Amino acid sequence: MNGNHWGYSKENGPDVWHKNYPVALGSRQSPIDIPRQVSHDPSLGPIVLDYDHCTSINISNNGHSVVVNFDDTDDRSVIHGGPLENPYRLKQFHFHWGGKGCDGSEHTVAGNSYASELHLVHWNAVKYQSFDQAATAPDGLAVVGIFLETGDDHRWLHTITDAMYMVKYKGSVTDFKGFNPKCLLPSNLHFWTYLGSLTTPPLHESVTWILLKEPIVVSEKQLGKFRLVLFTGEEEDQRLRMENNFRTPQPLKGRRIRSSN
Ligand SMILES: CCCCCCc1ccc(S(N)(=O)=O)cc1
Numbered sequence: 001m002n003g004n005h006w007g008y009s010k011e012n013g014p015d016v017w018h019k020n021y022p023v024a025l026g027s028r029q030s031p032i033d034i035p036r037q038v039s040h041d042p043s044l045g046p047i048v049l050d051y052d053h054c055t056s057i058n059i060s061n062n063g064h065s066v067v068v069n070f071d072d073t074d075d076r077s078v079i080h081g082g083p084l085e086n087p088y089r090l091k092q093f094h095f096h097w098g099g100k101g102c103d104g105s106e107h108t109v110a111g112n113s114y115a116s117e118l119h120l121v122h123w124n125a126v127k128y129q130s131f132d133q134a135a136t137a138p139d140g141l142a143v144v145g146i147f148l149e150t151g152d153d154h155r156w157l158h159t160i161t162d163a164m165y166m167v168k169y170k171g172s173v174t175d176f177k178g179f180n181p182k183c184l185l186p187s188n189l190h191f192w193t194y195l196g197s198l199t200t201p202p203l204h205e206s207v208t209w210i211l212l213k214e215p216i217v218v219s220e221k222q223l224g225k226f227r228l229v230l231f232t233g234e235e236e237d238q239r240l241r242m243e244n245n246f247r248t249p250q251p252l253k254g255r256r257i258r259s260s261n
């Protein structure tokens with residue numbers, strides 16, 4: 001793997017990330033498989049997502065995923081409650097997905113994968129001065145994971161899939177203001193939570209994971225638009241379709257997973 005050009009292919013993918021990122025073999029890596037039986041913790045309050053004054057800025061292709069970035073200079077979009085001791089500020093959300101007809105979620109539930117997984121990435125702005133600083137702290141980040149399963153069209157996802165052709169190439173960015181990710185939440189916010197890591201390099205062990213139990217439903221057609229996006233830049237001769245950009249479940253290593261109601 002030359003430089004730190006990590007990716008999802010055989011020569012630069014998850015199986016060799018440990019060469020440049022040894023924490024890949026650490027004790028709190030993500031994603032994980034959620035077993036059928038998880039201990040229920042009645043002391044876990046509900047997770048609260050206060051996204052009302054939404055502050056999306058743009059949508060971009062970073063060569064690994066499609067990312068919607070938010071203005072995180074104040075507490076307009078935060079999550080609190082659940083396992084969290086502070087409010088965490090929304091920084092970005094992005095997706096992981098499979099190839100045609102094969103699943104692409106990162107976390108699995110009793111060994112089962114979903115078609116895709118949405119990650120809403122937040123950072124602890126009470127304790128840390130910046131996202132980058134929080135990203136290296138054990139209580140620095142909180143990521144809400146939402147599973148996507150295929151079925152009917154999702155009435156709001158089209159605003160994102162329609163913007164995908166604008167970010168076809170790695171390094172492309174386009175305006176994407178006024179999008180409130182609250183429209184991507186399932187009706188029920190019951191969750192599993194555990195201490196883990198970023199699922200891509202640098203794989204920092206800084207994430208409190210909050211995985212919603214109820215998937216949202218999107219259509220095959222909408223998912224197909226994800227696959228119009230490329231891993232590669234406009235100037236590259238090799239055009240690599242962005243798909244299967246997921247890491248597989250990692251060893252639990254004795255960690256406890258808790259379930260809300
Ligand atoms: C010091 C810079 C760190 C950038 C970390 C960027 C990043 C955010 C979220 C995720 S994910 N898939 O665990 O939600 C992976 C990577």
Ligand SMILES: [Zn+2]
Nearest residue numbers: 094096119199
């Ligand atoms: Zn992710």
